[in-house]
Amino acid sequence: MNRVPRLLHAAYWIGAVADALALIPLLVPKAAEVMLGLDGFAPGSDYRYAAGIAAALMAGWTVLLVWADRRPVERRGVLLLTVCPVLIGLIASGGYAVHSGLTRLPYLAPVFVFQIGASVLFVVAYLRARAAERGPSHGAAHAAG
Secondary structure: OOHHHHHHHHHHHHHHHHHHHHHHHHHOHHHHHHHHOOOOOOOOHHHHHHHHHHHHHHHHHHHHHHHHHHOOOOOOHHHHHHHHHHHHHHHHHHHHHHHOOOOOHHHHHHHHHHHHHHHHHHHHHHHHHHHHHHOHHHHHHHHHO
């Protein structure tokens, strides 16, 4: 087995597991309180409604990544959609949370590092899958030209 399928499988499953774990603070406010350093966090119905919508979408994206893994090269576009708008949107939302004073950077810094690392992984996996689909002769001709 070559590296491209392994890299693709790793990208899909890292994304799926991360998304599944992200459901926890969306569905369990106490977990959000601890993860974001929000002492006395007592969300109202507005937060719970918005978090429920986000959780449904996050669960859907988890399933989408697992589905894409069934045909990793053919469905590689899911990786780019995961980077933009999903990960870029999550990074921007985290930036807003820090900038607005909702939380402090030390709480989200590990999340930002993961999100940026996952973005790089997904783009590299996508590009390698695209190159693999074109075949070795195309890559060699392109490199020589």
